[in-house]
Amino acid sequence: METPQERIDSNSNGSGTGTTVSVVPSNSRAEEYATSDNALETRGLHLWYGEAHALKGVDLGMPARRITALIGPSGCGKSTYLRCFNRMNDMIEGVRVEGRVTVEGIDIFSPDIDLESLRKRVGMVFQKSNPFPMSIRENVSYGPRMTGVHGRGRLDDLVEKSLRQADLWEEVRDRLDNSALDLSGGQQQRLCIARALANEPDILLLDEPASALDPISTAKIEETLLQLKQNYTIVIVTHNLQQAARIADLTAFLMLGELVEVDDTTTMFTNPKQNITEEYITGRFG
């Protein structure tokens, strides 16, 4: 792994600012790389589940207002890695973390971090949609209500805004007070996205959000994510390589708890540096 530091220009989408992406190979020293551009970053991140070494020193930065896709075979640690950014691994018995994880420059493992504010800022959507057994309205307003937003009017505005952002508003506007469990699978997942957005986060983590959905629902979600990219930093774990190719600006390939390669998506899928990446992308394993 002697890949040198690279600077990749990804001006192709023409958004202008902040287009320089640091790609950090796993053996480099942290202080050599500017971190200010990256919304999310890990340095030497190790994670153990008891004895099992799940993440083995991952150094990776993810730029703001871009979609980063994490790909890799099952069990490579993608989801574990993702769950480091809102510290959802904390709840699992026997988990030990080493290394540095920063969200917008703040070390989230420092002792004075407030877990609830962190999770408010870093929204998460899970693989299996998990609407609560409440009405659609209550689902969407759950986060704000729990983190101190009050007032019916303010909450209703948030609900509408979030549902519109998740492209669900038109479908549910007349039945906001019906149970969320009556929605279809795709709608439920978009509801979960809306629910995460209602907290007005800066970052959205998605853990295989479309893996259980039909192609039409998947397309809708992808469309939603592309829209959201303008305002949110998005990290998506996916098994679906086409999906990564379709929506991601940057793709990172993980294997056996290590970051193998990260590059802008086009390069990654057309001209990967590592053989093993190529083998994975072309479907020879995984």
Add this chain to the structure above:
Amino acid sequence: MRGSDAATPAMDGTRRGLPSGIAGVWTTALATLAVLAMLAALLWIVAVNAFGWFWPARVTELNLADGSTRIGIVVAREERPVENGEERAVKHRIQLKTGNRELTGADFSWVDESEIASRSTPGDLVRVVRTEYGDAFGRITAAVAADGHSLDATSEAEIGEFLEQGDQWRRERKRLEKEREHLRRPLSELEERLDMAERSARAETPDGLARRAELEAAVERTANQLSQQLDALQVEIDDLGRLTREARLVLSSGAEAIEMPLGNVLEVRWPNRPGFARRAAQAVREGVLFLFTEPREANTEGGIFPALFGTVLLVLLMSVAVVPLGVVTAVYMTEYARPGILLRLANQAVNNLAGVPSIVFGMFGLAFFVYEVGGAVDTAFFADRLPTPTFGTGGLLWASLTLAIMTVPVVVVATREGLMAVPQSWRDGSLALGATRWQTLKRIILPASMPGILTGLILAVSRAAGEVAPLMLTGAVKLAPSLPVDGVPPFLHLQRKFMHLGFHIYDVSMQSPNVEAAKPMAFATTLVLLALVVLLNLTAIIVRRRLRRAYRGQVV
């Protein structure tokens, strides 16, 4: 591991070791049938005996060969082998409930069928329900009003009016007595304080003597103040008493005549007069009276209201205590405690607690709640009443707490199952949205495990409602002088002794001075207890079903 994807049991292991083929099917099916048959028999026996008691039985008049007459209700018929020299014959005899206990000293008598010349059920035979000596059977030969004029003894309407008058007098008298008690209350309180002062350890000290003298003076003063009003009330009460004694009913049963003052007559029934609707109405009335009146004559007559009331209140108090205790325990064990040897031990302890015999809990309740806690409460708050215990003796509070301790394991176990059935994804979802663990517990986990909690409550109520053994040690009594709830502040008297359906069944069927007469009452009480448990369960089940519908079957 917890959550939605609980593993399905291995299919191969489930049928191993059972008899196979037709024989196996038949054996198991027959066993099932036997169980169902026994359940049906249980319900049938209880229901038949209970309803048979409510349904008005005909009063039979037997003319015997020797010319005498017996009047009563036929309750049983049995074979009696008779050896007559070489010949063996089977004879029958019938058991008659003749009532009129003041004449014969017994409610029942046996008559050989061979001695019966004729039997009939004439329409003018009556059953009289009285406040003493049990029922009376016979013919009304005279009804004399308080002013001395006679009424038409055969007219149901006239007798009805007559009884209505008696009822009114009784109610009026009760009201006056209550008024007297109310009027006397300041005096009673002073007397009680004087009594305490005399019994206190400092009674003979100069201080104590002064206090006693002061109280004695106060008692006298108050008595003087109240005497005029009290005397006036007493006159009214005595007048009513005289009226209810002077108005009377005369009954003839065979050769004997019974005279009873109107004050003792509760109801007169003509069970032989035709009309199904009439009899049905009578049965319903009988049932309602049974449920809502107080027992009379050492629980052999009258209703079971205090026992019903006591049972319901006991179960309610138990529920109020057991749900928070059980749920909090289950939440800690499921949500917070680290898995490990301690948690396993705690789990095991809870499970084993469910198997401890209930009388052991009774002993615990007696030793801990009644003697220790109750004794401490008395010393701290009711010291002036000692040595008479207030809370330091069995009572409603201690009985319900004992039952709560007894049933807490089932609530813990059921709640834990409910909590573990809440999908992990809901917890993750809530936490990922910035909710604290406490918020997640309150807003997501507890609401979603309500069905489990209710299941626990249902099991607890079922067990507690029918439990008798611990109650006998912690406050259930044969006859409580007053209900635990009344109009005197603080309205709910948790220290009072109470009556309980289960204990009442035992008392009526085993401890009654008149077991034979009280037997149907024991069955009726059993039916009420059964119905009460079913009703309580049904309520909880309906609530649970509503909740489950809200979760669309996502939670077990």
